Amino acid sequence: MSKMSHFNVIEQYEDHKRALFTLLSSILTCFADIKMFEQNQDELTEKLNSLCSYYPFVSLLYLLDANGKQISRNVPSKYFKSPAKIGFGVDRSNRPYYALAMATDHVVVTEPYLSSVRQELCLSTSIKITQADGSVKGVIVLDIDLGAALAFLAGDSRRLYFEPYFKVMYSSIVLGLFIVALTLLCIGGSECFKIFVTMVKPNTTTETPFGVVIYLTLALAIFDLGKTTLEEEVLLYKDILRHSSTRRTITRFISVIIIAVSIEALLMIFKFALNGESEHILQAVWIIIATALLLIALGVYVYLGSKAEAQLLKKTTMH
Known part of the structure; x- marks a missing residue:
């Protein structure tokens, strides 16, 4: 019983796409908070790890400003440690998770893609955060390990x-x-x-x-x-x-x-x-x-x- 190939992951994703979108939407809706833009790296890490205690397939968290520039370092979960906490200052305005989030007030989920950090199939879920005056504060992005998320859904x-x-x-x-x-x-x-x-x-x-x-x-x-x-x-x-x-x-x-x-x-x-x-x-x-x-x-x-x-x-x- 070997690890799922990318073909198997994509096949299962097509079968459970709607359920996966519903799950990720509910997670990010409850998790996202405008106060996260005021927290430091350690506070973000602690907040992400508390989320991963319930949803271990969440692999990465990062924050973008209104222009799509990353204003935090990559925050890896306790189950998916990355070699270095990088990403601060990177322009991600051309990424689908930013463009989709800016076009709506709801949670958006991208199609699967190959992660440049872990070389595994993942997808990103994001949500636009607005301030009291209606201006855009930024975008909160969660990277999801697709294979682990599908195993979680199947109880596997x-x-x-x-x-x-x-x-x-x-x-x-x-x-x-x-x-x-x-x-x-x-x-x-x-x-x-x-x-x-x-x-x-x-x-x-x-x-x-x-x-x-x-x-x-x-x-x-x-x-x-x-x-x-x-x-x-x-x-x-x-x-x-x-x-x-x-x-x-x-x-x-x-x-x-x-x-x-x-x-x-x-x-x-x-x-x-x-x-x-x-x-x-x-x-x-x-x-x-x-x-x-x-x-x-x-x-x-x-x-x-x-x-x-x-x-x-x-x-x-x-x-």
Whole structure:
């Protein structure tokens, strides 16, 4: 379960755009205060950290004057420390969060963009602050870590905390599977060498190579299972709330099993046929039939799962 790629973040953002905008609007409406323009750096930091205790996805705070010039240094939250508190005096009048805020009295939220500070996808929410006489005092801007905000909305923040431990456990299991596959490969190689020796030595009976094929097939199946586990649970990001991710994982695991069982059934047929044990061929045929039924069941699962997800997405879009 790796970190969300930018593609995954954008995809989830499109699904939860309205809810995210509502959340950020309520946060900044309650947080923004004209008194912030009179506070020093330490006071701003303390105020931001108190906000982050409830909303840990807020990464940065800064203040702009009426002309879009930054009048405070960047204030990082306690969860997203920046290497230096910079930004004071920078002209941000050409930035979307300033232009949008100056055009309305409400909270505005930008589209996602790549943060120059943290190199992560983020968005900015801002609000124009006016004085009693109606003149513009400035603009308050909050930078939001988009991936963390989406995890917060989905209630996934606590699972992300334990994710490194999950990765260690899955990596240990995968390592064990790879060791077993390597052991079977070595045994298969040893059996193959014995067959080669019996072929080159005179007056020796040539061994039937079914043992070698069985060892190599098992090694292939176990290696493929370990590879699938490594990709699905360690290297790739998997959104457990999205049905397509779960369906992809189940499909890959069942496919590995189907391939391994099919090969074993064919080997049984060849072995029984060559050894004159035709009465046992029916057992292998039953295994092939069971494999075919498993393949049909997998196809039905994938089809119904995709239709169910399409219906859910349709309902979400309508609401």
